[in-house]
Amino acid sequence: MSGKPRLTYINGRGRMESIRWLLAAAGVEFEEVFLQTREQLLKLGQDGSLLFHQLPLVEIDGMKLVQCRAILSYIAGKYNLYGKDLKERALIDMYVEGLADLYELIMMNVVQPADKKEEHLANALDKAANRYFPVFEKVLKDHGHDFLVGNKLSRADVSLLETILMVEEFKSDALAKFPLLQSFKARMSNIPNIKKFLQPGSPRKPPLQEKDIPSLLAIFS
Known part of the structure; x- marks a missing residue:
């Protein structure tokens, strides 16, 4: 595995999108793993990767982080996006x-x-x-x-x-x-890093559409 943060979620916005935004703003390249089946989600829970059996999951600095606020706070602190005091x-x-x-x-x-x-x-x-x-x-x-x-x-x-x-x-x-x-x-x-993230072909995800809901429910419900 490379030294890049590894993001595991669906291939869509949801609760991972703000994490993608913050990493991109910090100029950090990351890898993504997109779940497609409920079995993949259950396997992550069974092998101990998901502390509360919930996504998103971010693997960074040897940790497997879950819970969006914790992940965002860690990224902000690590990359000097969390104020001076x-x-x-x-x-x-x-x-x-x-x-x-x-x-x-x-x-x-x-x-x-x-x-x-x-x-x-x-x-x-x-x-x-x-x-x-x-x-x-x-x-x-x-x-x-x-x-x-x-x-x-x-x-x-x-x-x-x-x-x-x-x-x-x-x-x-x-x-x-x-x-x-x-x-x-x-x-x-x-801002250069943000401008890059806003360009076509970046990891930024499009809005979720109604047609996407059945496949999401098949994973999460």
């Missing part, structure tokens, strides 16, 4: 956790019942426009720097850009009323 780390965690709530709303829209999907999406987009994006517009204004915390890239910036782009997949003008977020998006998207 405890105060900055607390702010980064606070921003990331807030964004995770919105991210979850958007991500879960595809699995809503057909008669609830439109309402669910409308609710998520309303919260983006009226609860979450105004917060980060104000943070950028009050902080007065290019980044959310301190004056260097952190996992909070990566998380915000990922979430913005996900929202824009459903509402292309989602940032129309947020000029500072528009500028933030442009700056972050042009």
Whole structure:
């Protein structure tokens, strides 16, 4: 096995996508193993690779890490994307956790019942426009720097850009009323490592489609 982190998940976004984003932003190349059957998932649990019998799994530095928050925190700390002190780390965690709530709303829209999907999406987009994006517009204004915390890239910036782009997949003008977020998006998207990740052919995954749900259920249910 090479020295690259090894990511085991499905060939799709889900809960691994933020991990892909953070590694890419850090300039770290990684390998991926895509599960295709439930038997593969069960085997990972049986051989002790999955501590809580849940994916995603990231093998890095001789460890088999599960649980997204733990994985993201480790990557952020290892690659200097977690602030310079405890105060900055607390702010980064606070921003990331807030964004995770919105991210979850958007991500879960595809699995809503057909008669609830439109309402669910409308609710998520309303919260983006009226609860979450105004917060980060104000943070950028009050902080007065290019980044959310301190004056260097952190996992909070990566998380915000990922979430913005996900929202824009459903509402292309989602940032129309947020000029500072528009500028933030442009700056972050042009950071070389991130720009590379946004190009076709990168490990970034497309949005999950309804047609993908049966194969996912066959693995996870």
